[in-house]
Amino acid sequence: MRKGAKARPWTVAELAYLRESAGKVPRREICGKLRRSRRAVESQVMLMRSAGEDVTLRCFKSRLSTCPACGALRSRLGAEGICEPCRRRRQLEGVHAAMAGLLARLPPEERAVYAETEAETGSRADPMPRPPDTAGMGSYERARAEEAHEVAVEDWLARNLRREIKAAQKRKERVKKKLKTLEMNS
Numbered sequence: 001m002r003k004g005a006k007a008r009p010w011t012v013a014e015l016a017y018l019r020e021s022a023g024k025v026p027r028r029e030i031c032g033k034l035r036r037s038r039r040a041v042e043s044q045v046m047l048m049r050s051a052g053e054d055v056t057l058r059c060f061k062s063r064l065s066t067c068p069a070c071g072a073l074r075s076r077l078g079a080e081g082i083c084e085p086c087r088r089r090r091q092l093e094g095v096h097a098a099m100a101g102l103l104a105r106l107p108p109e110e111r112a113v114y115a116e117t118e119a120e121t122g123s124r125a126d127p128m129p130r131p132p133d134t135a136g137m138g139s140y141e142r143a144r145a146e147e148a149h150e151v152a153v154e155d156w157l158a159r160n161l162r163r164e165i166k167a168a169q170k171r172k173e174r175v176k177k178k179l180k181t182l183e184m185n186s
């Protein structure tokens, strides 16, 4: 604004655009669209905030992307282009399939001893991370807290699956050993 020039009053439409776009559209773009200076836009936002409105020019950029296999938002997609929980689930299925093949070779009375029990896998699992309490947070902080929770859930899923895989592999090794002993004694 030129020195001495009068501030152009904000119209209802401009204020509505600002409310709608703040935090989503980059500040530079908002200023361009409104044809107002950075300072003018910032002081209008300050005015709104002091009136209790949840308006911020800070844009939250999510670093999550959608896993094509499960559709969840994930922080990391591996070399195969899918998230770790999906990759681990496939790995676990593979171990289970191999285990089924080995169990089928055991005599029926031995099979029950080595079969996976629900209690065995369930009791060791970590509890799911609780969603954040976003009450009283501004939109930027809320978006950040929600993203952090998504990442915590992703890590939790992967951790539990890794543990399940380990347990399943151990069981598989035990069955393999048992089969060897049976074959030697027969």
Ligand SMILES: [Zn+2]
Pocket: 067, 068, 069, 070, 071, 072, 082, 083, 084, 085, 086
């Ligand atoms: Zn996935």
